[in-house]
Amino acid sequence: MIIGVPKEIKNHERRVGMTPATAHAYASAGHEVVVETAAGAAIGYRDADYEAAGARIGRDAAEVWGAAEMIVKVKEPLPEEYGYFRSGLLLYAYLHLAAEPGLTQALAESGVTAVAYETIQLDSGALPLLSPMSEVAGRMAVQIGASYLEGHHGGKGLLLGGVPGVAPARVTIVGGGIVGVNAARIALGMGAEVSILDINPERLRQLDDRFHGRVRTLMSDAHTLAGAVREADLLIGAVLVPGARAPRLVSEAMVRAMSPGSVIVDVAIDQGGSIATIDRITTHDDPIYIKHDVVHYAVANIPGAVARTSTQALANCTTAYGLRLAGGPLREAALADRALARGINVLGGRIVCQAVAEAHGYPHEALETALARGAGIGA
Template sequence: MRVGVPKEVKTHEYRVGVTPGAVREYIAAGHTVLAETHAGAGIGAEDETYRKAGAVVVDTAAEVFAQADMIVKVKEPQPSEWVQLREGQILFTYLHLAPDPEQTKGLLASGCTAIAYETVTDARGGLPLLAPMSEVAGRLSIEAAGAALKRSAGGRGLLLGGVPGVQPARVVVIGGGVVGTHAARMAAGLGAEVTVLDRSLPRLRELDEQFAGRVRTRFSTLEALEQEVFEADVVIGAVLVPGVSAPKLVTREMLQHMRRGSVIVDVAIDQGGCFETSHATTHADPTYEVDGVVHYCVANMPGAVPLTSSHALNNATLPFGLELANKGVKAVVENRHLRDGLNIHRGRLTYKAVADSLAIAFSPAEEAIAA
């Protein structure tokens, strides 16, 4: 199979879908890799590095899209990209379709087979291709919060960990999954006072044991959420409902009761965000203020550390990518975890949560493939 690696075009996105090390694996398995020139520039991988790994380097994205049987990316295709996809071509990348009807329509019209990293599952019911970027984003959320808390950035002028004799920042993490756990670990490590809210008692017990009392845990009710958010200096939105838009847990009205200069970091922004006042921002202009509260809502947070992120992502995606390259759509038929990742197939929407969110007709994956 011919595997295509276009250069990412989203604003300040420096990651790459296939690293030179992963190229070698595809080549060893008997496939051809077509990489757009400078595709790996963001991680310091020059074209010559890709050539030495066995890739064919081409001058334009158009050549990659025209010649490849499978496109492997990082971020969801932009309008200039989805119009280049064609029927029968496999797209393997993050999609986050629920809050993005235009992309969904574009992919449906293309006739491609689109497999979303964020909905591929594993034998334990986890999301193995989402997890590495959630780890990165969780850790980065605390770095972002620390920067936004500075007075020069519009924040309260508060140091996350405080100093001896001065109270540290209060950090509230909404959601105790992968993002929330890594955010809590970073914040606690810096000396902040950390509370994690979640609706799963078993998960709260796990976190209590994991952090050995260094992090408070609290069952998430409306009352608990309000109490914690109103007293927080930093609120991290780390809520995930696979495949669907994130629930709006913090309303505009609640902002009126928050501390002036406090900071919201909405890691769920890829799925529409879990704060009512969130809208996607970029690394070029990451924050904005609503009612005196600083919002950080960058939709591709791990893109800020592309070297770490690209290698972490490729470690997770490579086995699935190789299976797709070896078997094509047959891999989706045979592997239920890849089948869970199938969102679109030849003009049919095959992920029910997305179909429900966008009010588009749903086709079960098995039926769509058979048709």
């Protein structure tokens, strides 16, 4: 199979779909890898490094997209890339389609088969391709929040960990999954007072054991959440519903009750955001806005700020599934691996992920039905 790796074009997105090492893995499996020139240059991967690994270099995006049977990306295609879509193309990337009506429509109308990193899910419920970026985003959310609590950034002028005789900042994390755990680790390490809210009491027990009682665990009901948000100096949205739009758990009234100069970092913005006042996606160039005297950070590609670390962590996890997809046919790959099958969101233009179909009012076709009728690549 011819596999294309285009350069990412999202604002400040310096990650790349393959490292030279993972390009070598695809090439060693007999695939032709075409990497757009300078795709990895921003993080120290030269064209020559990819060529030494067995890839060839495409002069521009049009060449890479045009030659490829399968595209391996990091972030979802932007509107200027929709023109490259065509029937029979396989797209493998983070897609977050429940929050992307335009992209969903473009994929459906073009006949592309789209496999989303974030919905590849093991029987245990684990999300192996989302986990590494959730780890990065969770850790960075605290670093970011600590920075914006500084007065010259609009914050209330708090040092996250305080000093002897001065209380530390209060960090409230909504969601006890991978993002929440990693945020809590960093916040505790910086000396903050940390609370985690979740709707699953068993998960709260696990978190209490994991952090040896150093984190305050709270059952997330409307009353408790309102109180925890009100007292937060730094609020981190860490809610995830696999494949679906994030629920808006924190209301505008809750945000209004926060003290001036508090900071919100909503990691769930990739999937629509979990904070009612997060009404737009921001960028690394213009990352914040202030509403109700609260600093809002809503950058959708947080891990892109540490692109080399993120690229390596992501490629380590995506390659095994990517090789299964490239090895095809798709029907056999999906039937042999239920986790991979859950990653298929669009198959030959049909929406086969129920959460995405429901988010945008599309008819949902069961994956098994679509595969049986021969939709998609190699089916």
